[in-house]
Structures are given as structure tokens and as C-alpha cells.
Amino acid sequence: MRLWHEDLIEKLPRQQLLGQHRECCALRGGGWGKKHATVNYVFNYSPYKLFQYHSKVMNEMILRGYSPNTEWFNPLYRGLKEPPYTSLDPVEPTIPIYPDHTDSYYQECVDNLLGKGIIIL
Incomplete structure (x- = not known):
């Protein structure tokens, strides 16, 4: 499980893009707050940031x-199994959405994709 660096979203192959959508859905639903090493940082921020990131993924889709x-x-939507949020304060978008998406994280993601035989130019 990982959220790809947002600058890679438009470059992701089909399988990774659709997988990213599923990952976002899971995190926004019942997965919110459930620790996983590569995505723990998302829980340091408002769920609204995950919505912003997910929107980028869906727009690319x-x-x-x-x-x-x-x-x-x-x-506010959290999928079919979780009740929606009753309210969620909007968060001003930042670039990048997650400060954790640094240049070194970008390279880590590119290396991860390369390990799967996927070359991102």
C-alpha cells in the first residue's frame, strides 16, 4: 500500500492508477486510522487532504x-460500509498536497515502479 507521489499520478500505468483509486477508497473508508508503514503519514493530516489527493487520481481516471x-x-463520503462524515472542514490545497511527497519520496516511488519493471520518464 502506498500513495504515489502526486507528480506521478498522470504518468502511472493503468494498473497502478486504478490501484491508487482503490487504495484511496480504502483509506477514506474503513482504513482511516489503521496504521500501515507506507501510508501512516496521511493520518497526521485532515481526511480532507486525502480527499484532495483522491480527487487528483479520479480526475486522471x-x-x-x-x-x-x-x-x-x-x-464526506466514506464508501458503502462507513457512515459519511457529518462535517469536514475544507483545507486549503497545498503543493504538494502532502508535504511528505518530497523529491526523495518521488525518487523512492520511481525506484519502486522500476522494481516492478515500470519505467517512468
């Missing part, structure tokens, strides 16, 4: 002809 469930574009 739409550009490629996929149709993610539009309910996920609602920041």
Missing part, C-alpha cells in the same frame, strides 16, 4: 476514460 463513482467526489 476520467481523462483516461474511466468512470469512478461520483459519490467519491463528495469529501
